[in-house]
Amino acid sequence: MKLSFSPADEQFRQEVAQWLNVNLTGDFAKIRFRGGPGDEHMFQHERQQWEKTLAAGGWTCVGWPKQYGGRGCSIEQQVIFFEEYARAGGPGRVGHIGEGLAGPTIIAFGTDAQKHKYLPGIVAGTDLWCQGYSEPGAGSDLANVKTKARFDAEKNKWILNGQKVWTSLAQEAHYCFVIARTDANSSGHKGLGFFLLKMDQPGVTVRPIQQITGTSEFNEVFFDDAECDADDIVGAPGDGWKVAMGLLGFERGVSTLGQQMQFQNELDEVIALAKQNGAAKDPIIRQRIAKAHAELKIMRYNSLRMLSGQSGSDGSLQKEALIYKLYWATWHRALGELAMDVMGPESQILEGTPYQLSRLQAMYLFVRSDTIYGGTNQIQRNIIAERGLGMPKEPRG
Amino acid sequence: MEFAFTDEQLMIRDTAQAFLAEVSTSEAIRAAMATDTGYDRQLWQQICNDLVWPALHIPEQFGGMGLGYVELVAMLEQMGRYLLCSPFYASVCLGVNSLLLAGSDEQKKQWLPQLAAGTTATLAWCDGSAGERGGNWNADTISATATPDGQDYILSGEYRYVVDGASAELLIVAARLPGSVGAHGISLFVLPAHTAGVSRQTLPTLDQTRKQSAIQLHRVRVPASALLGKAGNAAPGLQTVLDLAAIALAAEQMGGAQQCLDMAVAYTKERVQFGRSIASFQAIKHKAADMMLRVEVARSGVYYAACVAQEALEGGPLAGELSEAASIAKSYCSDAYFKNAAECLQMHGGVGFTWEYDVHLHFKRAKASEHFLGTGAYHRERLAQWLLDQEGAA
Numbered sequence A: 001m002k003l004s005f006s007p008a009d010e011q012f013r014q015e016v017a018q019w020l021n022v023n024l025t026g027d028f029a030k031i032r033f034r035g036g037p038g039d040e041h042m043f044q045h046e047r048q049q050w051e052k053t054l055a056a057g058g059w060t061c062v063g064w065p066k067q068y069g070g071r072g073c074s075i076e077q078q079v080i081f082f083e084e085y086a087r088a089g090g091p092g093r094v095g096h097i098g099e100g101l102a103g104p105t106i107i108a109f110g111t112d113a114q115k116h117k118y119l120p121g122i123v124a125g126t127d128l129w130c131q132g133y134s135e136p137g138a139g140s141d142l143a144n145v146k147t148k149a150r151f152d153a154e155k156n157k158w159i160l161n162g163q164k165v166w167t168s169l170a171q172e173a174h175y176c177f178v179i180a181r182t183d184a185n186s187s188g189h190k191g192l193g194f195f196l197l198k199m200d201q202p203g204v205t206v207r208p209i210q211q212i213t214g215t216s217e218f219n220e221v222f223f224d225d226a227e228c229d230a231d232d233i234v235g236a237p238g239d240g241w242k243v244a245m246g247l248l249g250f251e252r253g254v255s256t257l258g259q260q261m262q263f264q265n266e267l268d269e270v271i272a273l274a275k276q277n278g279a280a281k282d283p284i285i286r287q288r289i290a291k292a293h294a295e296l297k298i299m300r301y302n303s304l305r306m307l308s309g310q311s312g313s314d315g316s317l318q319k320e321a322l323i324y325k326l327y328w329a330t331w332h333r334a335l336g337e338l339a340m341d342v343m344g345p346e347s348q349i350l351e352g353t354p355y356q357l358s359r360l361q362a363m364y365l366f367v368r369s370d371t372i373y374g375g376t377n378q379i380q381r382n383i384i385a386e387r388g389l390g391m392p393k394e395p396r397g
Numbered sequence B: 001m002e003f004a005f006t007d008e009q010l011m012i013r014d015t016a017q018a019f020l021a022e023v024s025t026s027e028a029i030r031a032a033m034a035t036d037t038g039y040d041r042q043l044w045q046q047i048c049n050d051l052v053w054p055a056l057h058i059p060e061q062f063g064g065m066g067l068g069y070v071e072l073v074a075m076l077e078q079m080g081r082y083l084l085c086s087p088f089y090a091s092v093c094l095g096v097n098s099l100l101l102a103g104s105d106e107q108k109k110q111w112l113p114q115l116a117a118g119t120t121a122t123l124a125w126c127d128g129s130a131g132e133r134g135g136n137w138n139a140d141t142i143s144a145t146a147t148p149d150g151q152d153y154i155l156s157g158e159y160r161y162v163v164d165g166a167s168a169e170l171l172i173v174a175a176r177l178p179g180s181v182g183a184h185g186i187s188l189f190v191l192p193a194h195t196a197g198v199s200r201q202t203l204p205t206l207d208q209t210r211k212q213s214a215i216q217l218h219r220v221r222v223p224a225s226a227l228l229g230k231a232g233n234a235a236p237g238l239q240t241v242l243d244l245a246a247i248a249l250a251a252e253q254m255g256g257a258q259q260c261l262d263m264a265v266a267y268t269k270e271r272v273q274f275g276r277s278i279a280s281f282q283a284i285k286h287k288a289a290d291m292m293l294r295v296e297v298a299r300s301g302v303y304y305a306a307c308v309a310q311e312a313l314e315g316g317p318l319a320g321e322l323s324e325a326a327s328i329a330k331s332y333c334s335d336a337y338f339k340n341a342a343e344c345l346q347m348h349g350g351v352g353f354t355w356e357y358d359v360h361l362h363f364k365r366a367k368a369s370e371h372f373l374g375t376g377a378y379h380r381e382r383l384a385q386w387l388l389d390q391e392g393a394a
Ligand SMILES: Cc1cc2nc3c(=O)[nH]c(=O)nc-3n(C[C@H](O)[C@H](O)[C@H](O)COP(=O)(O)OP(=O)(O)OC[C@H]3O[C@@H](n4cnc5c(N)ncnc54)[C@H](O)[C@@H]3O)c2cc1C
Pocket: A130, A131, A132, A133, A134, A135, A138, A139, A140, A141, A165, A166, A167, A168, A169, A218, A369, A372, A373, A374, A375, A376, A377, A378, A379, A382, A394
């Protein structure tokens, strides 16, 4: 075991820090530390500009292979990049769904033509993506999607009909990756297709949903004869589930290190507040702050373990990776409660009307979703028990 | 950066695992528990002569194998998992570490080859006040005195909660200059346990897999050569020893937590109620999932702390993180082991409450290890002091 980074990597760290130091200034100064979860709707214009600035510097898609326009960074360098980005207060990335999910899926499963068509826009920071998985009847039970895709030979297009829900940032996105039934008579994992769909077309309607924070980051998305080109399906009709599941693997990548740096920023704010308002003298608060600190440190060690180990040859996750979502989501949710309890009665007073939340108030509310999206805590426990411990599968109703 | 075991480390772990699975059976543990010393002497001889485990992290120049704390932790994890009854923890994690940290080269030359060969040792520092105020394990709890007398020192006082104190052949004791307080005036001495004036009693303990004892020193005369390091200056070194010992104990706890999970999963898969394996009930699966989470998180904390411990021993850049890493590992693992043991008991139903099944051995050991060297709450308060009470910190 070796924890230190090589001198070359440390030099890379300097390079990243330096670039951010020079570029995250001027118009971009006001978006430092902004735009994370709960704050996604804020400064959209500036953050979209920032995405392009990052791209111009070669700092989007750092972990992608060079042949696809990425920077080809090693795992260590990616860790360093995401850590330094968060340390510098780099704003929430509007391009993260494309860079972290859509792109890697296209790289892994897509055709050359699809790579050619979609990857450059993601790398350039100009094309934003959203994820069209959940539906009113398909949440935890994702395989229950009902949206239908029918191939129209005359138009040489796929025609989609149905409804998606909870689609984050659909209102900003240029493209959506969608799972829909290519075999109308199929059910469950079979008969699904994975589509790359253009948002700006008559058959697509986006309706924002107001969420617990009063803001709208997620949406309902309706497909009424929405169209996809014939070659905008990834994999064959019927392969949708395989492609979608492959993508879930990418969701637990190195960018989690950056997320932890953001958690650290939040915890630092809580600690500073506790010292300022005297909560730091309360023995129970002291225990909770120390626990949050200890568990955040271990979160990093756990990620380093994840990144150093090899997954199974079948792409299965190792144990430390299997528990990761449940661990960070539960930790973050507890941080929200801790923040409120440190603030005391002042936690109940807003910054302004109509419903203007402070950063910690927004965090407190938003973290309730961490244990819901991307597989709820209960679903995570099912997965851990079944895949990690070999316990019997849940019977289907 | 490579935060994973090397092939060699994996081999050490797997060898220890295979050996302990064979020798530290339920029967063997119960037989060892019933002896005065708390361990099987023959097995200990085998461990020392054939496997040379006590020599593991002693430098080669002092008769050891010259491996590191990561290897040590990999073995301790297995010892905790199989509840090996042995003087290993006291001798190596307290004894060897004290000599490594506080001894002069000459003293290391004198004692470490003996410890490497299997001479047993332990460290005695706190008196009964460690049990007051919710448990406190620092220099404040040292009340034994060391009074200079010509070239010699006269040691007087008492110690409690000494691990394997009644059976150890060599004692390392902390004592203070009469009249000194806090971290000032503390010295460490090494002396054969049969030195005139030393009396020792085994304390009957709730957890029977590891013996604790009380020791009294009645005007024990030791020569100046027994003093480890400089007179009155031992507190920082002692703190390092205790941090290293906390990391070692956390490794055992993590291994124990893993075993509780494995036992619970194996049992619930077998046990049928309502016409199905109880492992198919979600209430059971979700408990098991939480247990696995705790084990894996504990593992990440312990392995990191082991790397830091290694750097503390050889002066690497992370050495300054030792106390923090120790408190993080010990607080998380203390809670994790106890929770896993308690859940394991619940998931076994009535048989979990019997003397016959091994669940109670872990349930009891978990509480014992939690309380030794400070509970989770104790270590969190230590972290809180760094986080909240220092000017200009975070
Ligand atoms: C902020 C936010 C952003 C999101 N963004 C997106 C997005 O961009 N794209 C997208 O496709 N989706 C998105 N989602 C949707 C998200 O993935 C779903 O909400 C999630 O999968 C849960 O589905 P559900 O809401 O239908 O809840 P349900 O599945 O109905 O679950 C309700 C409750 O039942 C429990 N439950 C369900 N099944 C089981 C079981 N087998 N065992 C035990 N308990 C069970 C759940 O744990 C939960 O507590 C987002 C959600 C949120 C909150």
